[in-house]
Amino acid sequence: MLQVIRxxxxxxxxxxxxxxxxxLVVSAALASVIAPYDPIALNIIDRLQGPSFNHLLxxxxxxxxxxxxxxxxxxxxxxxxxxxxxxxxCVGVVLGMIAGFGPRWLDNIIVLLFDTVRSFPTVMFALxxxxxxxxxxxxxxxxxxxxSIPTYGRVVRTQTLTMKTNEYIQAERVMGASSFRILSVHLxxxxxxxxxxxxxxxxxxxxxLEAGLSFLGMGVKPPTPSxxxxxxxxxxLIRNTPWPIIAGSIPLVLVTLGFTFLGESLRDxxxxxxxNSL
Amino acid sequence: xxxxxxxxxxxxxxxxxxxxxxxxxxxxxVPGDPARILLGPRATxxxxxxxxLQLGLDKPxxxxxxxxxxxxxxxxxxxxxxxxxxxxxxVFGQLPYTLSLIFTAIIGASLIGIPLGCYSALNxxxxxxxxxxxxxxxCITTPAFVVALYSLLIFAVHLQWFPAVGAGEKxxxxxQVSHLVLPxxxxxLSWVGYLSRLVRAxxxxxxxxxxxxxxxxxxxxxxxxxFRYALKLAVLPTVTVIGVGMGFLLSAALFTEIVFARPGxxxxxxxxxxxxxxxxxxGSVLISTILFVVSTTLSDLxxxxxxxxxxxxx
Numbered sequence: 045m046l047q048v049i050r051x052x053x054x055x056x057x058x059x060x061x062x063x064x065x066x067x068l069v070v071s072a073a074l075a076s077v078i079a080p081y082d083p084i085a086l087n088i089i090d091r092l093q094g095p096s097f098n099h100l101l102x103x104x105x106x107x108x109x110x111x112x113x114x115x116x117x118x119x120x121x122x123x124x125x126x127x128x129x130x131x132x133x134c135v136g137v138v139l140g141m142i143a144g145f146g147p148r149w150l151d152n153i154i155v156l157l158f159d160t161v162r163s164f165p166t167v168m169f170a171l172x173x174x175x176x177x178x179x180x181x182x183x184x185x186x187x188x189x190x191x192s193i194p195t196y197g198r199v200v201r202t203q204t205l206t207m208k209t210n211e212y213i214q215a216e217r218v219m220g221a222s223s224f225r226i227l228s229v230h231l232x233x234x235x236x237x238x239x240x241x242x243x244x245x246x247x248x249x250x251x252x253l254e255a256g257l258s259f260l261g262m263g264v265k266p267p268t269p270s271x272x273x274x275x276x277x278x279x280x281l282i283r284n285t286p287w288p289i290i291a292g293s294i295p296l297v298l299v300t301l302g303f304t305f306l307g308e309s310l311r312d313x314x315x316x317x318x319x320n321s322l
Numbered sequence: 323x324x325x326x327x328x329x330x331x332x333x334x335x336x337x338x339x340x341x342x343x344x345x346x347x348x349x350x351x352v353p354g355d356p357a358r359i360l361l362g363p364r365a366t367x368x369x370x371x372x373x374x375l376q377l378g379l380d381k382p383x384x385x386x387x388x389x390x391x392x393x394x395x396x397x398x399x400x401x402x403x404x405x406x407x408x409x410x411x412x413v414f415g416q417l418p419y420t421l422s423l424i425f426t427a428i429i430g431a432s433l434i435g436i437p438l439g440c441y442s443a444l445n446x447x448x449x450x451x452x453x454x455x456x457x458x459x460x461c462i463t464t465p466a467f468v469v470a471l472y473s474l475l476i477f478a479v480h481l482q483w484f485p486a487v488g489a490g491e492k493x494x495x496x497x498q499v500s501h502l503v504l505p506x507x508x509x510x511l512s513w514v515g516y517l518s519r520l521v522r523a524x525x526x527x528x529x530x531x532x533x534x535x536x537x538x539x540x541x542x543x544x545x546x547x548x549f550r551y552a553l554k555l556a557v558l559p560t561v562t563v564i565g566v567g568m569g570f571l572l573s574a575a576l577f578t579e580i581v582f583a584r585p586g587x588x589x590x591x592x593x594x595x596x597x598x599x600x601x602x603x604x605g606s607v608l609i610s611t612i613l614f615v616v617s618t619t620l621s622d623l624x625x626x627x628x629x630x631x632x633x634x635x636x
Binding site: 162172176248260278289 | 333340348569570576577580603607
């Protein structure tokens, strides 16, 4: 672990990525300590202020401190990303292995389902779901889980298909090992590496999607702060003040950039062959 | 090739049908009567009953789905219950706006991104290459709606170089073009980054191949080697990437159309979902799914045509 961190730090972009991600995680975890104000406390007298020593990023139309809202918004972003990607990973691994290792007809059905889910542009699918179920954080998580499963599932399936014919797997089977044992002891450790990279590169996409849905008013409910809802406030106030847009976008852009740099650095570290794939 | 073509197109059709069925199921499995949700809390039972009849909700679900498909073949996508206009007319009225936006964005992004990637590859590992690389990643990771917000803030509100909302007067070409600049920029920026990285990678690969070495050995000028022989091959993967990227393009278009209050498929979907206008939701989501499936199928077919190994995999 220490060695991995040391090697990431030797790559300047990896180091920048790591710093940005650590800053996000720490500021989100300590939001209640760092934030100078309550993120949802109204203060109409101080509304629409620019940055000052009292309000580092200014205030919004209800006088809420934007810096505090940005800090708490980081919590929402991180929570959605971690929960949804972990669930999608688990389900994707199971489905992908079943598709790759199971009978051909099951494989066909699962792949068709994956393709169908992927044939909806994500945002359209998200909008349709939110319209029917109503906006909430858990709806956002469910949407991300459903739309991410096919990506992981397909990778696992392909890996399983190629490994299934390897001699050591054949040998294991001849010795009478159960399918469960072959999958969990031999195949799983081999697919985890690429999946881990894929998931770390997916975090920025998920954070951006959460922000996008909240921007459309279809993510977290007000007054809960999210970077997307801060940007939505900024959009409505665009002719009065630029600060909410600046406050909401800076962490969003920095964090997506940080996770991307970190993910690419990790990818080069774990699997240099993939370096030229993008 | 013909067999692959039939299989791939068949798969595309199957996916569209499954997607529509899924959408139907979603609308109907959610608690509450769609007609009641559509009409709001103050609707009388008679009104709800007549709306259900109009929407065909009184029939069993499989019959409804079959009817939807049967009507689709005659070009009938149902009636908009709010304005009482045919859904097909509404959707196809909005489609040109989105298509022109997407195509402008992609053409613009190709004009900037491909030369950038080419330049990066030819000046590999120089400072300029590094800067282009970092900028490309920054372009890729910044969400389209953030770019849209900033371009609205800077170029429309503060500098007032471009109009802020709408799609321009009908018939006035230059007005429409000036309304297209900022939204197309918002969608295209991430593609500039994406295309430049892609072209850089494939250019580096192509430049190492035998035919390039041969061309150089014949003493052809570097300009001819790069543009006539290398770039032509290196650009090929972008065609398929754009095909697969249709989903991202449509999503980005949705956000941009909302930020710039520009008519289009994305805004239509958003508005019809907000007003729970289900026939329009079905029609517009169907068309965007078809757009997406057609473009991915086309890019797969082009790929298979270029690379016989892929044909064997389906």
